[in-house]
Amino acid sequence: MISIVYVTNTGSSKAYAQMLSEKTGYAAYSLADSGSVPEESEVIFIGWVMAGSLQGLKEARERFGNLKAVIAVGMMKSEKQDKDLKEKNGITEPFFSLPGAFDMKKLTGMHKMMMGMMVKMMKSKLKETDDPKAKEVVEKFEEGFDMIDEKHLSEVLEFLG
Numbered sequence: 654m655i656s657i658v659y660v661t662n663t664g665s666s667k668a669y670a671q672m673l674s675e676k677t678g679y680a681a682y683s684l685a686d687s688g689s690v691p692e693e694s695e696v697i698f699i700g701w702v703m704a705g706s707l708q709g710l711k712e713a714r715e716r717f718g719n720l721k722a723v724i725a726v727g728m729m730k731s732e733k734q735d736k737d738l739k740e741k742n743g744i745t746e747p748f749f750s751l752p753g754a755f756d757m758k759k760l761t762g763m764h765k766m767m768m769g770m771m772v773k774m775m776k777s778k779l780k781e782t783d784d785p786k787a788k789e790v791v792e793k794f795e796e797g798f799d800m801i802d803e804k805h806l807s808e809v810l811e812f813l814g
């Protein structure tokens with residue numbers, strides 16, 4: 654038996670957990686509700702990336718031991734970040750990363766402050782460059798973006814067979 658366990662802040666990891674659940678028939682649980690996960694179950698963990706750290710992974714490992722797969726939802730997908738994530742978070746399990754969503758309006762507290770500072774820094778750097786791409790990136794953060802799509806689950810589904 655396999656179960657999906659997720660940790661989310663603004664809903665993208667939950668959205669992927671639900672999509673994966675629909676595609677595979679495996680039940681999806683929030684880590685906060687991990688008491689409901691059947692004892693004999695293998696666990697696929699889905700968490701969101703914050704400053705290079707995969708949220709909830711440590712707790713999921715403590716609760717479930719070995720994980721069947723680890724899935725990171727972030728605001729980008731890059732080989733460099735995947736490599737760094739695996740190293741920093743000690744991920745030796747089969748690993749996948751998925752592009753999530755970003756909406757400043759959904760953030761609160763420390764998270765909002767961190768991203769607010771990041772956007773402010775990017776904005777101040779705009780003055781030193783005339784690269785239109787840099788402007789575009791700032792606009793994207795200000796407006797928000799959503800890259801959640803079931804097509805990104807294809808590698809995970811292939812792995813699960």
Ligand SMILES: Cc1cc2nc3c(=O)[nH]c(=O)nc-3n(C[C@H](O)[C@H](O)[C@H](O)COP(=O)(O)O)c2cc1C
Pocket residue numbers: 660661662663664665666667700701702703704705706726727728729734752753754755756760763764765767768
């Ligand atoms: C404070 C903060 C730090 C973040 N750091 C990263 C990061 O290092 N790498 C990344 O790809 N995404 C980063 N993100 C983006 C989130 O991982 C992304 O928005 C993700 O979809 C959030 O998932 P959730 O909706 O399940 O909470 C960060 C977001 C916040 C709020």
